[in-house]
Amino acid sequence: AQSVSQHNHHVILSEAASLELGCNYSYGGTVNLFWYVQYPGQHLQLLLKYFSGDPLVKGIKGFEAEFIKSKFSFNLRKPSVQWSDTAEYFCAVNARTGGFKTIFGAGTRLFVKA
Amino acid sequence: GAGVSQSPSNKVTEKGKDVELRCDPISGHTALYWYRQRLGQGLEFLIYFQGNSAPDKSGLPSDRFSAERTGESVSTLTIQRTQQEDSAVYLCASSSRVGGTNEKLFFGSGTQLSVL
Numbered sequence A: 001a002q003s004v005s006q007h008n009h010h011v012i013l014s015e016a017a018s019l020e021l022g023c024n025y026s027y028g029g030t031v032n033l034f035w036y037v038q039y040p041g042q043h044l045q046l047l048l049k050y051f052s053g054d055p056l057v058k059g060i061k062g063f064e065a066e067f068i069k070s071k072f073s074f075n076l077r078k079p080s081v082q083w084s085d086t087a088e089y090f091c092a093v094n095a096r097t098g099g100f101k102t103i104f105g106a107g108t109r110l111f112v113k114a
Numbered sequence B: 001g002a003g004v005s006q007s008p009s010n011k012v013t014e015k016g017k018d019v020e021l022r023c024d025p026i027s028g029h030t031a032l033y034w035y036r037q038r039l040g041q042g043l044e045f046l047i048y049f050q051g052n053s054a055p056d057k058s059g060l061p062s063d064r065f066s067a068e069r070t071g072e073s074v075s076t077l078t079i080q081r082t083q084q085e086d087s088a089v090y091l092c093a094s095s096s097r098v099g100g101t102n103e104k105l106f107f108g109s110g111t112q113l114s115v116l
Helices: none
Strands: A004-006 A010-014 A019-021 A023-025 A031-038 A044-050 A056-058 A064-068 A073-078 A087-095 A108-113 B005-007 B010-013 B019-024 B031-037 B043-050 B053-056 B065-069 B075-079 B088-095 B111-115
Touching (some): A004 A087, A010 A019, A023 A031, A023 A087, A031 A064, A044 A056, A044 A064, A044 A073, B010 B019, B019 B088, B031 B075, B043 B075, B075 B088
Antiparallel strands (some): A004 A023, A019 A073, A023 A073, A031 A087, B019 B075, B031 B088
């Protein structure tokens, strides 16, 4: 079955630490990839997306993600996290083989200690 | 409206009762999604609409769940004979189209359903 896997369910970091959240998907063919974020008390919102072209995409607030087709991965990174990055992060995919519906991973809760 | 609106924001019901959850998408958005998020878990796809039709209902957990959309606008998710395992946050999202290079989902604040 088509799926999206996020490796870490909970991550705790100190401010200024580097962040990498893993995401793997099982779809074949062309995929569109997303990271969404949900800050405490707020709606889910788009952080960044990849459709084609440069596999390294940059999003808001200094986040970036790299699409590695051979590894079916789309990991999220940030060189130096801030306390305000405390949130839940969701990887999402849609693809022709999946009927184009957007499927989400289980999410990763990030807590950044001040 | 300016964003995706869901109502009610909270619903407490007794086991066995029916509930209706409503979603008002962003005006002009043809695609509408329903997701479920159980406590401590990720977003579980339920159903999506392109216009008023639902090409994919594969995520609906059982025949107690149904959804409809009218006027390419408001959608209602109905859960019949609610069970305790139906307790979750039900999220609605809309986008200008399903799939493709421009899809960005806009989420509502969800309906917290508690089945006692």
